[in-house]
Amino acid sequence: MALSSTPSTPSGTPSGTSTTASSTPTTGDARERLLTRLLDVFDDGLPPPETSLREIATRTGTSHALLRYHFGSLAGVLAAVLGAQRTRDNKTLVKTADQATFADLAHAIWQVYTRPDQLSRIRGFFHVVGLAAYRPDDFREFISSLDDLTKLLASLAEREGLTPDAALTRATLVTATMRGLLLQEVLTPGSCPQNAVDLILNNPPHPHPPHPHPATGAR
Numbered sequence: 001m002a003l004s005s006t007p008s009t010p011s012g013t014p015s016g017t018s019t020t021a022s023s024t025p026t027t028g029d030a031r032e033r034l035l036t037r038l039l040d041v042f043d044d045g046l047p048p049p050e051t052s053l054r055e056i057a058t059r060t061g062t063s064h065a066l067l068r069y070h071f072g073s074l075a076g077v078l079a080a081v082l083g084a085q086r087t088r089d090n091k092t093l094v095k096t097a098d099q100a101t102f103a104d105l106a107h108a109i110w111q112v113y114t115r116p117d118q119l120s121r122i123r124g125f126f127h128v129v130g131l132a133a134y135r136p137d138d139f140r141e142f143i144s145s146l147d148d149l150t151k152l153l154a155s156l157a158e159r160e161g162l163t164p165d166a167a168l169t170r171a172t173l174v175t176a177t178m179r180g181l182l183l184q185e186v187l188t189p190g191s192c193p194q195n196a197v198d199l200i201l202n203n204p205p206h207p208h209p210p211h212p213h214p215a216t217g218a219r
Helices: 027-042 053-060 064-071 074-098 102-113 116-134 136-145 148-159 164-187 196-201
Strands: none
Touching: 027 053, 027 064, 027 074, 053 064, 053 074, 064 074, 074 102, 074 116, 074 136, 074 148, 102 116, 102 148, 102 164, 102 196, 116 136, 116 164, 148 164, 164 196
């Protein structure tokens, strides 16, 4: 079917201005609606990596062709759903941060992501991280979103008196350590101590590595 020619201009509308643009769904709108549907179906979980796009399409009442068009692949679907879920979590954590200390927020983050109902999502997170490590150009949006909690923690560390550089360093180390412990918990359930965050916060890194004594340095 050929595209129609420029529509006639209704009375009262400046010549050359289309009245259909605002009512025509954009690709972004369609993608957001599809993402909302995925969130409705999977809630806080994720489809397993071995699930096909056709299976996801069946569960969400759409077509695998649309999923492929908007997200590119199963990995793209997982990354998009993860991003939306994390955005939703972050809205709650930002509210917590308004009246929280650095330690309070670190505990809140840990509690969010160590709930039993988060297991499939955490597994999916590390699956996508692994893919992004091999194909960073395909996951730029996902990778750039990983700093959000670090920045939020850093803002609280600054509020508590650290310099911007020191605050960012502390937040980066705490976030990275929590993610490492989450991976450990996925691989070896029950291996993380219940007071993991307390141990992290009570053992800040030494500001400078020790230097060997001149008389006993390595030869």
